[in-house]
Every structure is written in structure tokens, then in C-alpha cells.
Amino acid sequence: GNRTLTMIKPNAVANNHIGGIIAMIEAGGFKVVAMKKMKLSPELAGKFYEVHKERPFYDELCEFMSSGPIIPMILEKENAVADYRELIGSTDPAEAAEGTIRKKYAKSKGENAVHGSDSDENAALESAFFFSETERF
Ligand code: ATP
DSSP, X not given: OOEEEEEEOHHXXXXXXXXXXXXXXXXXXXXXXXXXXXXXXXXHHHHHTGGGTTSTTHHHHHHHHTSSOBEEEEEEOTTHXXXXXXXXXXXXXXXXXXXXXXXXXXXXXXXXXXXXXXXXXXXXXXXXXXXXXXXXX
16 A cells, blocks of 8 residues: 555644654655644544554543644555554654654653554545545545
């Protein structure tokens, strides 16, 4: 697949890292094909992260993801899902490689600055979650 879905998470938006993160995304060879700013309700955050419903951090995650505005984006590049996960780095910033978005901007495992889809199938589902058909041409 050549597309993935990312969100700039509330901590990174609140700390004025939107521009820095998009600069790293574009320097990494990705094209921004859709973008918006919005605030998720706890219910919508819960729906987005439904696959993590049974994980111990689910409530904390939904609370955090609805705590302030986010920037969802659809990104395009060959091998987008895998290449983007490499660019963002490990979930835990302590383990994230030098030069990754999370190394630079994540605060913790939870407040880790960005999301990146983990499969082509989820990239398509997550893109449809945030963007209508006319917004993701
Ligand atoms: P993402 O799907 O957001 O790209 P990921 O695939 O790196 O993240 P997952 O294990 O799928 O990580 O967890 C999904 C999200 O849940 C993480 O991005 C993070 O915000 C949150 N999370 C994961 N582990 C923890 C934890 N131990 N404590 C708090 N939040 C966590």
C-alpha cells in the first residue's frame, strides 16, 4: 500500500510541534494528502482505539486522546505503513532511535506525539474514520 494514517497527538499539538513534525514527515519523503484539526470526544477516541479495549492503558489512552485537539493526516509514499513506523520510532520514547519523531517529541509511552497505522487494512479503516471520500482524493 502507498498510504498510511497518522495523528499528531494532543501533547504535541499543545506544545507547538505541529510544524516540526510535519517538516520531519515531508523530509522523510511523505506527501500530506489529507489533513485537519479536530478534538475527539472520549467516545470517539474509544471507538478509534477499540482494538485496545482489553489493554490496561485503554481508559488512560482514551482520556489523553480526547484531552485536546489532534491533527489527523493521510500520508502517501511507497511502502507507507512500514516506512512511517520506522520514521516515528518505538512506542516508548526511551527506546526510539535517533532521528525519529518520537525520539524528538514523545514524552512517554502514552504521550508519544504521533500515531501511525500498523497495517494497510488499518490505514484504510482509520483514513475513512477521519476523512470523507471527497477529502481523501
Ligand atoms: P500507535 O498505534 O499509536 O502508532 P503503537 O503501535 O506504537 O502506537 P500500541 O502498542 O499499538 O503502540 O499502543 C497504542 C497506543 O496506546 C500507543 O501509541 C500509546 O499512545 C498507548 N500506549 C501503549 N502502551 C502504553 C502504556 N504502557 N501506557 C500508556 N499508554 C500506552
